Amino acid sequence: MQRLILFDIDGTLTRTENGYLPFNEAIWQTFGIAGDIRTVMPDGNTDPLIVKDIFTKANVEIEIGTDRWQQFTANLGASYRQHVGRGETTVRALPGAVELLKALSVNEAFISSVVTGNFEATAEIKLEAAGLLSYLSRGAYASDSENRPDLPAIARRRCEQLARRGIEPERCVIVGDTPKDLEAARGNHMKCLLVGTGRYPVEELLYWQPDGCLADLSDTNAVLTELANL
Numbered sequence: 001m002q003r004l005i006l007f008d009i010d011g012t013l014t015r016t017e018n019g020y021l022p023f024n025e026a027i028w029q030t031f032g033i034a035g036d037i038r039t040v041m042p043d044g045n046t047d048p049l050i051v052k053d054i055f056t057k058a059n060v061e062i063e064i065g066t067d068r069w070q071q072f073t074a075n076l077g078a079s080y081r082q083h084v085g086r087g088e089t090t091v092r093a094l095p096g097a098v099e100l101l102k103a104l105s106v107n108e109a110f111i112s113s114v115v116t117g118n119f120e121a122t123a124e125i126k127l128e129a130a131g132l133l134s135y136l137s138r139g140a141y142a143s144d145s146e147n148r149p150d151l152p153a154i155a156r157r158r159c160e161q162l163a164r165r166g167i168e169p170e171r172c173v174i175v176g177d178t179p180k181d182l183e184a185a186r187g188n189h190m191k192c193l194l195v196g197t198g199r200y201p202v203e204e205l206l207y208w209q210p211d212g213c214l215a216d217l218s219d220t221n222a223v224l225t226e227l228a229n230l
């Protein structure tokens with residue numbers, strides 16, 4: 001029986017420097033408002049909810065329709081690609097992430113995919129920049145739903161189609177860095193491994209009682225053992 005490992009991206013697999021540059025530029029280009037992602041706490045949130053948080057914080061009342069979201073998604077993707085291409089925004093893999101995904105990709109007991117608050121286009125740019133994209137099958141993104149707890153089931157369905165077999169929720173493990181990842185796992189009857197490479201240190205993550213908790217992903221064998229035994 002295979003296990004499906006659903007990785008969060010930001011703070012779990014990658015760290016982005018100066019990600020606010022393309023994000024704020026896309027807000028300006030799309031809405032004509034100088035919103036700033038640095039005024040909110042984006043960790044664990046989806047991009048649409050982050051945008052709404054920014055406007056709420058700035059006391060901006062705005063109705064955002066489907067067309068505008070599509071525009072924002074396109075602007076964010078284009079801006080991210082430009083900033084990463086120019087080296088103004090950098091995305092790097094966190095310690096052990098490449099080695100872990102490589103090990104999982106050659107181990108038939110596991111399928112690796114993503115559950116992320118990024119739009120699919122931005123997720124791809126980040127994973128590509130960090131050298132991780134080729135190890136992960138298509139998962140679920142903020143472009144599928146702005147509510148993170150909706151995403152694990154979508155990712156599971158896509159991976160089931162690819163694997164041509166059913167994967168029980170109990171055989172799925174979400175690997176994340178925030179209590180929101182854990183909440184999404186619990187809401188979908190999935191297991192959750194939290195890592196202390198995002199905003200929250202291990203001591204704080206343990207308070208939420210995830211199924212597993214590690215300081216980081218650097219010890220590949222230790223992570224594999226944990227993922228196999230959860």
Ligand SMILES: [Mg+2]
Binds near residue numbers: 008009012044176198
């Ligand atoms: Mg995260």
